[in-house]
Amino acid sequence: MVGTRGVPARYGGFETAVEEVGSRLAERGHRVVVYCRPGDGERPAEYRRMELVHKGAMHRRSLETLSHTGLSVAHLLRHRTDVALVFNAANSPYLPLIRAARIPVATHVDGLEWKRDKWKGTGRRYYRLAESAAVRWSDGLIADAQGIADYYREEFHAPTRLIAYGAPRVAEESDLLAGLGLQPQGYHLLVARFEPENHVHTIVDGYRRSGARLPLIVVGSAPYADAYTARVHDLADDRVRFLGGVWDQRLLDQLYANAFSYLHGHSVGGTNPSLLRAIGAGAPTLAYDVVFNREVLGDSGAYFTTEADVAGVVEAAEADPAGHPARRAATRARAAGYDWDDVADKYELLCRDLADGVQVRARRPLTAQRVGSAPRLTGKAVES
Known part of the structure; x- marks a missing residue:
């Protein structure tokens, strides 16, 4: 599992998914490796039966994710695995390296990052292009919401595996x-x-x-x-x-x-x-x-x-x-x-399909058009 801040989950949706899914897959007997950004404290080698690999990052907003994922992928290529799960379409430039190593890879594309206010100009254009690269170079795409799945189908004619997050059952306590x-x-x-x-x-x-x-x-x-x-x-x-x-x-x-x-x-x-x-x-x-x-x-x-x-x-x-x-x-x-056990089932099935060589989806060349000031990227992909 590559491209997040890692576990224990303290930041956002990707990290929560990695912890909840990864720990369940590890409990089922799978070997799960999670790449983590180092925090201020210790760097444990294991957490909830998951193996942790800690790699650094450049502390600049525009480079933090890419620099950490680059170091993680370099390590991954030297320590082969049956399947790679890459989180965040922004990390798609590394997908050809993973595929060249004959490691099946699925990308969790998340939300529409290019719409975030913090990304202007070059950053916004990069995220738009990164989406098309994820479609082109991934063996599978994961969407966590029907709206995201609809977007990739309409924008790229690309099917996704719809796997939403789980909802924790929170106890009704109030002593704190x-x-x-x-x-x-x-x-x-x-x-x-x-x-x-x-x-x-x-x-x-x-x-x-x-x-x-x-x-x-x-x-x-x-x-x-x-x-x-x-x-x-x-x-x-x-x-x-x-x-x-x-x-x-x-x-x-x-x-x-x-x-x-x-x-x-x-x-x-x-x-x-x-x-x-x-x-x-x-x-x-x-x-x-x-x-x-x-x-x-x-x-x-x-x-x-x-x-x-x-x-x-x-x-x-x-x-x-x-x-x-x-x-x-x-x-x-x-x-x-929204049950985490069901979510883990779907991830396990996807990983088995990828590892067994089941064609998750087919690629066709993408073309770029312009709609307004942002590139519109279209293409066609169908499930086998």
């Missing part, structure tokens, strides 16, 4: 909340990296405009985002509390499980682990209105787009405290469709 001065069902919650496409600014500003009585608890931060973080803080009033990153998983789970509502602003990343954790905790969810979030929440959620919408859905939730138990039950019911 007192340390933060919080009461169960006594606050609204937002958990996100501080990036514009996660709409932290929209939620904080919309909440400030509302007549909400319960405080808004904000968990999260982001590297390389000082200006945006300052903007978000400037939008807040004294009802908003910023906790920064919360690395105590038990405390984070209790924040989810006891929130009166969870506000989710992610818009481009496919199926998001924060949203899945919220439904696993039964947190009634108010979400940004995009196809990925509706796919997870269905009718159990309420949706917003603007700051005025945020104010409206927060006030509506507070105006109906009697409906809170029903909203919790409806949200938790959505988690039943």
Whole structure:
């Protein structure tokens, strides 16, 4: 498993998937190797039966992922494996090296990275081209949301294996909340990296405009985002509390499980682990209105787009405290469709198909067109 920050999972969806899937495959008797970026602490050789290989990275936003994956792939080529799983289409330039070594490789393409505000100009064009390279050079593509699968089918005529993430079942405990001065069902919650496409600014500003009585608890931060973080803080009033990153998983789970509502602003990343954790905790969810979030929440959620919408859905939730138990039950019911054991089954089947030489999909040359200011890359691939 190549291309993530590695395990233990402390960052995002890729890392969570690697830990949850990799540990299950290891428990089933498979040898699982995970490439990790070194942290500030120790570099264990094993975690939850997975073998860990630690490789460095250049600490620049535009080069961090590629530099780490390059070192990881160099090691992988010297230590052969039956199958490689590459996470993030941005790492697609290394796919020809893996395939040249006759190692079957599948790429987890994630969300639409080129839509993220942090990528401008050259970075955005690179991500668009990286998508087409992943289609051309992967033996298989993995999408974690139907919206992403639809995008690759419509944009590239390329089929994917649809494998969503799992939703953890979060225990209903609350003993750690007192340390933060919080009461169960006594606050609204937002958990996100501080990036514009996660709409932290929209939620904080919309909440400030509302007549909400319960405080808004904000968990999260982001590297390389000082200006945006300052903007978000400037939008807040004294009802908003910023906790920064919360690395105590038990405390984070209790924040989810006891929130009166969870506000989710992610818009481009496919199926998001924060949203899945919220439904696993039964947190009634108010979400940004995009196809990925509706796919997870269905009718159990309420949706917003603007700051005025945020104010409206927060006030509506507070105006109906009697409906809170029903909203919790409806949200938790959505988690039943997102089971990590089922996810591991699908990854195991994909890996067996690749290792056994089963043709996962066929390639045809891609052509580039222009739509607006961004290249539109089209092609055709069909499942055998």
